[in-house]
Amino acid sequence: MPPTASMPGLSRRFTGVASSVVRDLLALTQRPGVISFAGGLPAPELFDVEGAQAAFEEVFARAGRRALQYSTTEGDPRLRERIAELYLARGLPTVADQIVVTTGSQQGLSLLAQALVDPGDVVFVERPSYLAALQCFGLAGARLVSVPSAGDGIDIDALDALAAAHRPVALYTVPTFHNPTGRTLDRANRAALVDVAARHGFRVLEDDPYQQLRYSGEPMPPMPTLTDDPELVVCTGSLSKILAPGLRIGWVRTTPAIRAAVVVGKQAADLHTSTLDQAAAEAYLASGRLGPALDRACAEYRSRRDALLGGLPDALPAGSSWNRPDGGMFVWARLPDRLNATDYLPRALARDVAYVPGAPFFPTAPEPQTLRLSFTTYAPDQIREGTRRLAAAFAH
Ligand SMILES: Cc1ncc(COP(=O)(O)O)c(C=O)c1O
Known part of the structure; x- marks a missing residue:
């Protein structure tokens, strides 16, 4: 040899x-x-196992073999419709076309990093920040710059100064029940953050998998409601913390300029998220059991x-x-x-x-x-x- x-x-x-x-x-x-x-991890004893099982059974009864077939990269149209309704219910008009279903919101973060970051570009992150998002931006070659906190929010003056110095492409934030700190940015802090982003010309990536797990205080508006610019804020969301993480159903609420890149990136990554799991997630949301x-x-x-x-x-x-x-x-x-x-x-x-x-x-x-x-x-x-x-x- x-x-x-x-x-x-x-x-x-x-x-x-x-x-x-x-x-x-x-x-x-x-x-x-x-x-x-x-x-x-969410508590497994709180999973609605019966509801999930009923949803899968309904899908097999209704769609049969189609539920086992390849499907479109953007995701199940009915599920995208339901996800758009979740935003609408929170005061953010959204159509199904804006939603791309992803394999967990983690894939959404990965696709956004791929779509928006060239090696050497600066991405702003909170201090501290969700570890697996840091990995996504790091693998895309981002230079991570962390933005200091002031009180329970982002230090807006520091953000303004850092933006002038670094010209970032994006700021990544988990504004509601942050991982790892649990903190929630108040409305004024969100508005000020969006204003700085608009003035300096960088996107805000709002990662929001926890907002429905609220035990006290008032709900917060999704960040795109704080701006008239449809390009400024990109949202990721997930059913992991409210239904089941094992389903791996998340999404990106895209903007007109980035939608095509997210779809192409997803096609290259995995063609599409499981047809069967998407259909079952849709049936579950339609069943009224989530509330x-x-x-x-x-x-x-x-x-x-x-x-x-x-x-x-x-x-x-x-x-x-x-x-x-x-x-x-x-x-x-x-x-x-x-x-x-x-x-x-x-x-x-x-x-x-x-x-x-x-x-x-x-x-x-x-x-x-x-x-x-x-x-x-x-x-x-x-x-x-x-x-x-x-x-x-x-x-x-
Ligand atoms: C802040 C944040 N974003 C995204 C995710 C990814 O969740 P999933 O891919 O299950 O939607 C997590 C998971 O822990 C998280 O804490």
Whole structure:
């Protein structure tokens, strides 16, 4: 046999993409007996299994073989119609043609990164930010610049100055029940942000998978309602947190200028999202079961959030602080400045409790004293037990 020549390396795109120490530690949180505040999963016992099953049965009864066939890249027209109605119900006129169904909203982010970012382009992100979005923009070659916060929102003066200095192509935001911080930008902050984007000429990418999981406070308007420019804001949305993440149904609410690029990108990625799953999602939305299922989930998540918030004063060291999110899945906490949340994780694991250190969510200058706690996965009693274990882990 002739000697084998050495293979070319990975593309430059993947330089520096490695498994993090934290990810390796988090693998340990899967151990039985661990109460893990680390995940970001909806509670499986709240899935409307009967409703989902009925939706699949209806699809087979109605569409039969067609439900198993290839279908269009843009997505099931009836599902796109239903998604457009969700926006309309929130005061944002939307037609089905604007919606491209994606395989989870994660694919939407990937397609937007591909459509909008050339290598070296600047993308603004919040500080901290959703990790897998940072990956999408990073793989597209973006230079990520994080925008500082002021109070509970984005620092608008800093954003204005950074925009003048960097000329970004886009700002990526999770304005409602942010991952990882749980924070929600208020209306004034959203309007000011959109105004800066309009003046400097960059797009706002509004990633909004959590907004229906609201336990207190008033609903917020979708960001395209805050501008007359139909190009300014692109939205991504998802059924993952409100119906089931395993369905992998998300979408992009596109704009006229980017729609074709998103469709071509999707064609290249996977031709289309599962015909069967889209049809079942549409049948589920048509069944009227989503509202009651969401009400049940929100009532339960509210009591889980309150159980975590009730336990934190005794669980975290004196001098710690945390927020009180109005919805979503996460509480963001800050230990006193001298403490490092990653250092405490092995001690927490030794006591069968876990959380995610906040540092990896910062694209630059990580804040090691931060951590994210998810409250959706366990019943209130287990959450209280988890906070007692945390207290023991932080006790010295
Ligand atoms: C902020 C944010 N965006 C997007 C996603 C992707 O969700 P999916 O692809 O399931 O729609 C997630 C998942 O956790 C998320 O937290």
